[in-house]
Amino acid sequence: MKSLNSEISLKIANPINPTNIVPLDFNSVPTLPDSHTWTPCTSADPSFTGDDHSVPVIDLFDPNAVSLIRQACERWGAFQVTNHGVPYDHLKEVESQSRRFFALPAERKLRVVRSAESVTGYGLVPISKFFPKMMWSEGFSMTGSPEEYARQLWPHEDCRQFCSVMEMYQKEMKGLSEKLLELILRSLGVNYEDIKWANPKNGLSSYQALLQLNSYPVCPDPTRAMGLAPHTDSSLLTVLYQSCMGLQVQRKEDIGWVPVHTVDGALIVNLGDLMHIMSNGRFKSAMHRAVVNKTHHRVSVAYFCGPPKEEKISSLIQMIDDDRPRMYRGVTWKEYLEIRAAHFDKALEFIKNNNIDDA
Numbered sequence: 001m002k003s004l005n006s007e008i009s010l011k012i013a014n015p016i017n018p019t020n021i022v023p024l025d026f027n028s029v030p031t032l033p034d035s036h037t038w039t040p041c042t043s044a045d046p047s048f049t050g051d052d053h054s055v056p057v058i059d060l061f062d063p064n065a066v067s068l069i070r071q072a073c074e075r076w077g078a079f080q081v082t083n084h085g086v087p088y089d090h091l092k093e094v095e096s097q098s099r100r101f102f103a104l105p106a107e108r109k110l111r112v113v114r115s116a117e118s119v120t121g122y123g124l125v126p127i128s129k130f131f132p133k134m135m136w137s138e139g140f141s142m143t144g145s146p147e148e149y150a151r152q153l154w155p156h157e158d159c160r161q162f163c164s165v166m167e168m169y170q171k172e173m174k175g176l177s178e179k180l181l182e183l184i185l186r187s188l189g190v191n192y193e194d195i196k197w198a199n200p201k202n203g204l205s206s207y208q209a210l211l212q213l214n215s216y217p218v219c220p221d222p223t224r225a226m227g228l229a230p231h232t233d234s235s236l237l238t239v240l241y242q243s244c245m246g247l248q249v250q251r252k253e254d255i256g257w258v259p260v261h262t263v264d265g266a267l268i269v270n271l272g273d274l275m276h277i278m279s280n281g282r283f284k285s286a287m288h289r290a291v292v293n294k295t296h297h298r299v300s301v302a303y304f305c306g307p308p309k310e311e312k313i314s315s316l317i318q319m320i321d322d323d324r325p326r327m328y329r330g331v332t333w334k335e336y337l338e339i340r341a342a343h344f345d346k347a348l349e350f351i352k353n354n355n356i357d358d359a
Contacts, residue, residue: 022113023124023138025106026217036134038226055249055260055268059083060179070187073271073279077286078249080266081180086172088265095243097165098299101140102215104153112149114141119210121149127231130344136225136292140213142166170211173239173303177209180237180269181305188279190318197311206308208333216246216290216298227298228290234333234340234347235272235304236313242268242300250287257289273348274306274336277328280319285348306333329353 024036056072057080058065072079101109114121122140142149146166150159182192192198197206216227227246240247247268248257260268276285292298307313314330328351331339340347 022110024134026136026138030220032219032221032225036136037221037224038133040223053251053258055080055258057082057263057266060085060183066183066187069183073184073187073283076249076251077271077276077284078260078269078288080260080263080268082263082266084176084267085179086176086267090169090172091241091265091267093165094169094241094301095299097162098213098215098301099297100162101153101213102138102299108153109138109140111152112140119143125228126341127229127344131229133226135228136216136219136222137227137290138215138217142211143209144170166211169301170209170303173211173305174207174209176239176267177207177237177303177305180239184237184271184275184283188282188316188319190316195316197308208306208309210304212302212304214290214300214302216292216300218297219292219294222292222294225292226289227292230287230289231345232276232285232287233270233272233304234274234337235306236274236278237272237305238270239303239305240268240270240300242298244293244296244298246290246292246298246300248289248291272304272306273340274313274333276348277313277331277351278316278319280315280324281327282319282324309334326353 024033055076055078056068058068058072059082061083062068069079109122112122114123119126120141120143122138125135125137125139128135140149144167145163147159147163150163153159154162181198185192185195185198214228219225230250242260242262245259245262247260249260249270250257270286270288271283273285275283290298290300310332312330312332313336315326315328320326328348331351336347336351339350343350
């Protein structure tokens with residue numbers, strides 16, 4: 001898997017100030033500091049009950065999986081999958097190794113702090129700069145093997161297990177992402193093999209991917225804290241494992257937040273902005289956030305899958321007609337991330353065809 005470090009620059013505001021990069025030492029604060037205090041807004045809407053108001057759970061062995069995926073992508077921009085081929089034991093191993101990393105002393109984690117020019121390493125999520133308050137979370141990102149980082153984290157200990165588990169998981173996510181992309185395109189009526197860069201003969205080796213470990217520590221006042229602020233992902237799709245509930249999704253026709261319930265062995269799929277562009281707006285990128293709680297240390301693992309670095313993503317020709325003209329100009333993932341770094345949630349609007357001519 002190709003590294004994103006040399007391809008993407010996500011600049012953090014005032015990068016020389018380490019507080020813009022480094023998370024709080026959550027174990028050292030008994031009460032919620034003002035820097036992390038949000039207006040109370042973290043509860044999901046209690047009116048959302050029943051299957052009609054839950055992110056769909058789709059069995060990939062179901063003969064109707066393609067049509068179910070289409071419905072979920074149109075309505076939610078997200079769904080959960082079972083029978084996805086990743087053993088439950090492997091998911092728990094990734095969770096265990098993630099907890100092992102986040103349990104390290106703060107000074108040890110700071111050895112691998114993410115710089116302003118990099119997308120890998122330890123630190124705050126890049127979207128932090130767009131919000132006036134800090135989030136109750138910390139993260140660690142990697143592309144490919146984490147061995148270089150692991151040697152700094154555990155210089156006198158065996159780091160092979162951490163590396164092997166993360167490498168194994170990325171390999172599994174690579175295969176699953178390929179399968180999911182094929183099903184999503186089929187649900188749009190698009191022949192997967194007709195898309196040169198997505199052709200199974202090429203495989204996902206030409207794709208870009210990022211693995212992000214997320215930690216949401218126990219919070220002294222979860223009603224006034226935010227684990228991860230509302231946003232959409234920039235990727236084609238994101239595959240997420242969560243150890244317990246915390247992810248919430250905003251359905252496009254509703255204003256309330258819907259909790260994504262944990263289903264043993266299931267993985268969550270979020271559509272990103274690039275998939276929204278490919279579908280010409282038929283499939284929505286999922287607006288989502290993460291909340292925290294007072295009793296459980298929540299861990300999540302997100303695998304962001306994007307196109308090859310030189311590939312421009314634009315609306316598929318099959319998605320364009322007289323009633324629905326092409327909505328967006330073509331952009332590479334690198335270009336789109338640079339636009340997001342400047343315009344954040346206005347990025348899709350910024351590349352609409354009526355705003356900028358296609359390159």
